Amino acid sequence: MALDGSKKDIERQAALDYHEFPKPGKLEIRPTKPMATARDLSRAYSPGVAEACTEIATDPTLATRYTAKRNLVAVISNGTAVLGLGNIGAQASKPVMEGKAVLFKKFAGIDCFDIEVDEADPEKLADLVCRLEPTFGAVNLEDIKAPDCFTVERLCRERMGIPVFHDDQHGTAIVVAAAAQNALRIAGKRPEDIRIVALGAGAAGVACLTMLNKMGVPLENMTVFNRSGVLHRNSENLAPEQSVFANAVEGTTLEQALTGADMFLGLSGPGALAADLVQKMAENPIIFALANPIPEIMPEEARAVSPGAMIATGRSDFPNQVNNVLCFPFIFRGALDAEAKEINDAMKLACVDAIASLARQTTSAEVGEAYEGEKLTFGPEYLIPKPFDPRLLPTIAVAVAKAAIDSGAASRELDLDAYHQTLEAEVFKSSLIMRRVFEAARKSKRRIVFAEGEDDRVLRAAQALVEDGVDTPILVGRPDVIAQRLERAGMSITPNADFQIVNPENDERYRDYWQAYHAQMQRHGVTPDLAKAIMRTNTTAIAATMVHLGDADSMVCGSVGQYHWHLNYVTQMLQTDELVPAGALSLVILDDGPLFVADTHVNVEQTPETLARTVISAARHVRRFGLEPRIGLCSGSQFGNLDCRSGRIMRAALEILDSEPREFEYEGEMHTDAALDPELRGRLLPGNRLTGRANVLVYANTDAAGAARNLLKSAAEGLEVGPILMGMGNRAHIVTPGVTPRGLLNIAALAGTDVSTYG
Secondary structure, eight states: OOOOSOHHHHHHHHHHHHHHSSSSSSOOOOOSSOOSSHHHHHHHSTTTHHHHHHHHHHOGGGHHHHSSGGGEEEEEEOSSSBTTTBSOOTGGGHHHHHHHHHHHHHHHOOEEEEEEOOOOOHHHHHHHHHTTTTTOSEEEEOSOOTTHHHHHHHHHHHHOSSOEEEHHHHHHHHHHHHHHHHHHHHHTOOGGGOOEEEEOOSHHHHHHHHHHHHTTOOGGGEEEEETTEEOBTTOOSOOHHHHTTOOBOTTOOHHHHHTTOSEEEEOSOTTOSOHHHHTTSOSSOEEEEOOSSSOSSOHHHHHHHOTTOEEEESOTTSSSBOOGGGTHHHHHHHHHHTTBSOOOHHHHHHHHHHHHHHHHSOOOHHHHHHTTTSOOOSBTTBSSOOTTOTTHHHHHHHHHHHHHHHHTOBSSOOOHHHHHHHHHHHHSTTHHHHHHHHHHHHHHOOEEEESSTTSHHHHHHHHHHHHHTOOEEEEESOHHHHHHHHHHHTOOOOBTTTBEEEOTTSOTTHHHHHHHHHHHHGGGTOOHHHHHHHHHHOHHHHHHHHHHHTSOSEEEEOSSSOHHHHHHHHHHHHOOSSOOOOEEEEEEEETTEEEEEEOSSSOSBOOHHHHHHHHHHHHHHHHTTTOOOEEEEEOSSSTTSOOOHHHHHHHHHHHHHHTSOOSSEEEEEEOHHHHHOHHHHHHHSTTOSOOSSOSEEEOSBHHHHHHHHHHHHHTSOOEEEEEEEETSTTSEEEOOTTOOHHHHHHHHHHHTSOGGGOO
16 A cells, blocks of 8 residues: 555554564464473473373373463454454454463463454354363453353353453453542442443443442442443343343433433443533542543543543543553463462452552552653542553462462462562562562661652652662752652652651751861862862762761762762762772673673773772672672683783782682683583683682673673663672662662662671
8 A cells, every 4th residue: 555654654554564574473482491402302392292291191280280381371262343443353353362462471471372263153162262271271262242252251161171261351340340449449439339320231341340240339220321222121132141230220311320420331432421411420420431442531521521530541641541451461370370260250359459459559660660751649540550560460460369269269379478579570570689688678777868869760769668668768859859750750758757858959967068078088179168069069979978977878879970970979988998999790680590790880990909809899799699609700811821911810810819718619711601601611621610600700891891781781681780889888889870760779778788798
């Protein structure tokens, strides 16, 4: 098709290109086991595969142990009711089903096969689905028209021993129920006291009403309309699931039903709710206008006649988007991990409560970044969480798994605390390795001053510190700016109660600070006037002076500016004969484990003495994470084969290290690949003193160390914790401008550990 250059055509082509390039479709299959040798092949296929087969033949439940079944979901559709497109057929629905599978993987790590079935008969379709049970751990039915979807799901649930979940029904219902729970909380109303008017009695509408009924709304308080009018006892051609809600008086009009009603639930079509009807509803009504892409009433129209209305739509460009992705990946995650036989009402209600409770909590730093500029504070415009809230996975999956266990649906017992930690580590890659550090920080409760206290990332980190009870934050910044940014971001922490503010423009300690700075720097060209000016403008110098005077225990700076600029002021106030920067250590968390890199920032060109000190300090810091250090001294020379500067420095540093017994492993000089590959290292230097793969790489200059750090972060998608400033007694840490709120939180936890346990 030739494009006319319009925005619509450009966007259409961009969408088509997205699906076509670099390879068609949105999915591929990758092996999870090595397939590099003949031995691998013999174990993966013949003859080794027979062992797994015979075990499963003896005990079918072992399929979840020896195959991918427990993490495999079928997304099945016949394409008869594709959202916004209607009955487009099985094959045309495939891009949608692939998209659904991608969401499962993205949000919950669940593998999927999308299966499009060319079968319109619901009983035959159900029969086909049931025959797939040996392959999958669960089934997600999708985009099957009503009332056929009721039949297919009912038959599959009756005959299958794995969860079957029609997401168009139950996913929508769970999110609607969560939003309704919070809206009722704000309105001060109880479910049993409200009246609901629903427009739309299809699969989603019926499921929503069913879930609201299970929440406590009486059936007699629900008036339901479809294309034929109000549902009443004499209504014809209703499925059994729809007949449950056919309780209204025949002839009831939408206007009559809405007069005084507390909630409108729309799953019908565009413009179906007139503004004058909203005006007849109860005060501060709940309006869920979920028709897509154009809702039953636009939010601004509803608010024009009812300013206190709490409104949800299906659109992402309005607050309170009812999006199934808030539910289905996570409810399946919990069901699969508990090896549930079904997804029952208890599990659905647990999902409702978990989603609703998350919205009432303070928004995480990651969500604040993803939705920058939006106010994400619990209230009429924030009834449910955002889809990219990383807390959804651990919160919902654990709640669902617990409900499965408590209700008897689970076939597998879970240690729920350990399960929560595992899921948290999946969404927060630093969570597992940082747990020990956070526990130590909670015991120490140190005062951490943030030099860039007005930075949004710092504010979010401070919020997390307060909520987690880790450290006491002190922010250097202007109070009015901090208050404005807290309010804009919807954060709940308040000055004095939760954190302290040091105002560079007007602080009662100003005189003490400039005099202390001048006393330290008067023999380095700093006059009293210059000291006064620095204490008014240089937040890093202010923070360092606070630590110097004991007004704070440690400082964090560097979210703005150059590392060595900050280091200059840190050393001016905090360096002593005992405390001298020994280097910067970066922890990079990779898929196959943690890897430390030093010195990434401090010693631009190492000497043998600084290098040896870097190695010793790195070993001490690595132990803080519960790891035994195995340090590789990396250079351009490989065990003396090249007379280069880095090689000479490494050899001299080794002599210093060898001069005393060390309680950690180290080896060098060698190339980086030899440090990471024990087999290669063994061929090059049999009997070398490093066992296994090195977990610390130390380089002779910051060029090499920084390059290694950046490659691990960029090419290998590693997550950095740090850099950790070594040798300063845990009194200061300098981050880099690319730091995230999570990164600031991690470094603050490191700073928050008692100095006696830190180098």
